[in-house]
Amino acid sequence: MNREFLVVEYSFDPPATDALFAEHGHKLEPCLAARQVEWVHSYVSADRRRRLCVFHAADAETVREAYRSAGVAFDRIWNGTRLQP
Numbered sequence: 001m002n003r004e005f006l007v008v009e010y011s012f013d014p015p016a017t018d019a020l021f022a023e024h025g026h027k028l029e030p031c032l033a034a035r036q037v038e039w040v041h042s043y044v045s046a047d048r049r050r051r052l053c054v055f056h057a058a059d060a061e062t063v064r065e066a067y068r069s070a071g072v073a074f075d076r077i078w079n080g081t082r083l084q085p
Contacts, residue, residue, distance in 0.1 A: 003058060
């Protein structure tokens with residue numbers, strides 16, 4: 001299976017809490033696993049109003065389906081390419 005890097009963007013108002021991140025993870029885990037989506041890493045802004053999560057998956061629509069199935073909101077999901085120095 002050809003797997004791509006997928007980036008998920010979120011925004012939060014009020015700022016996100018660790019409890020919210022844990023809740024999202026709990027909801028998403030089975031939905032991502034069922035679609036063979038692998039979490040790579042995440043970043044959160046210092047003010048906790050923005051978050052980026054990177055996944056390996058077949059395509060962006062597969063990740064969108066997982067998020068919708070889990071009931072976790074996102075701003076956008078897009079294909080990316082890893083750049084290295």
